[in-house]
Amino acid sequence: MVAHMKILIIEDDIEAAAYLVKAFREAGIVCDHASDGDSGLFMASENSYDALVVDRMLPRRDGLAVISELRRKNIHTPALILSALGQVDDRVTGLRAGGDDYLPKPYAFNELLARIEVLGRRKGTPDQDTVYRVGDLELDRLSHTVRRQGREIPLQPREFRLLEYLMKNAGQVVTRTMLLENVWDYHFDPQTNVIDVHVSRLRSKIEKDFDQPLLRTVRGAGYMIKDERSE
Numbered sequence: 001m002v003a004h005m006k007i008l009i010i011e012d013d014i015e016a017a018a019y020l021v022k023a024f025r026e027a028g029i030v031c032d033h034a035s036d037g038d039s040g041l042f043m044a045s046e047n048s049y050d051a052l053v054v055d056r057m058l059p060r061r062d063g064l065a066v067i068s069e070l071r072r073k074n075i076h077t078p079a080l081i082l083s084a085l086g087q088v089d090d091r092v093t094g095l096r097a098g099g100d101d102y103l104p105k106p107y108a109f110n111e112l113l114a115r116i117e118v119l120g121r122r123k124g125t126p127d128q129d130t131v132y133r134v135g136d137l138e139l140d141r142l143s144h145t146v147r148r149q150g151r152e153i154p155l156q157p158r159e160f161r162l163l164e165y166l167m168k169n170a171g172q173v174v175t176r177t178m179l180l181e182n183v184w185d186y187h188f189d190p191q192t193n194v195i196d197v198h199v200s201r202l203r204s205k206i207e208k209d210f211d212q213p214l215l216r217t218v219r220g221a222g223y224m225i226k227d228e229r230s231e
Contacts, residue, residue: 004130004141005120006030008047010040010066011055011082020053023109029116032182037061044070047182048168049077051119053112056083056094064097071098078119082107132167134214135227137206139167148210158183159202166215166225175222199223 007029011017017033024031032047034040037058044052044066054063061069067079078100083090086104094102101115130141137148139160146153146163155163162183166174179195180186203215216224 004030004144005050005116006032006048007051007053007116007120008032008034008040008044008049009053010034010037010044010058010063011053012036012058013055020109020112024113024116027113032185037063037066041066041069044077045073045075046169046178047165051116052077052079053116054079054081054099056081056085064094064099067098080112080115080119082112132164132170134167134170134225135212135229136210137167137214139164146206148206153205155202155205158198159205162198162202163206163225166223169225171224171226173218173221173224178222 005028007024009017009020009024009031011020011033012035014035017035021031021033032043032049034043038060040052040054040058041061052067054066056063058066063081063083067081070077070079079098080101080103081094081099082103082105083094084105091102091104100119103112103115132139132141137146139146141164144160146155146160162179165179165182176195177189180189184194199215199217206215207213212227212229214225214227216226218224
């Protein structure tokens, strides 16, 4: 299996999506879910994934349109299309729309998992996709390590995921809603200070004993990680 894969499932059937999310997570794959084409397009555009699982028939924007728009935006995350339409012409249409693989329904999950693993190995170059750097801070997704000035900084799993998401979006404001959805998998506001607590802990770990602050609170908006010296 490809280590530390992260995928996006775009599926409007809630029961089918819940099954896939559970099965992929049990296989060790981090999973996000979008329930319609527009949401899927937004999430696939704003986040980094190793692969996409896209249902062909979706509300608001169909799966082929999602993939075509991603390719138009020069986003080439490998995409596997799931569809009840399994004829040769249907598969050809899906591949020509920018899909990388096409799996007709019904299917065996083991086959879907194997195909996603293949797509994950195909994606990008190792440094580009697995290592994130902001100033002298470095996060390696494959080894699951964080270092600053060469010194390893131990993080809890949630802290690592929080830092990973912030570093993927370095230089941009990350809102509380984005963090709840992408780090905690909440699609509602639990009305707690869980984000503030984790950001505070993370900040103390990556900035303690270092001169240059990196993690900023943007009042009324969210958080941003940035190397001010690069401006």
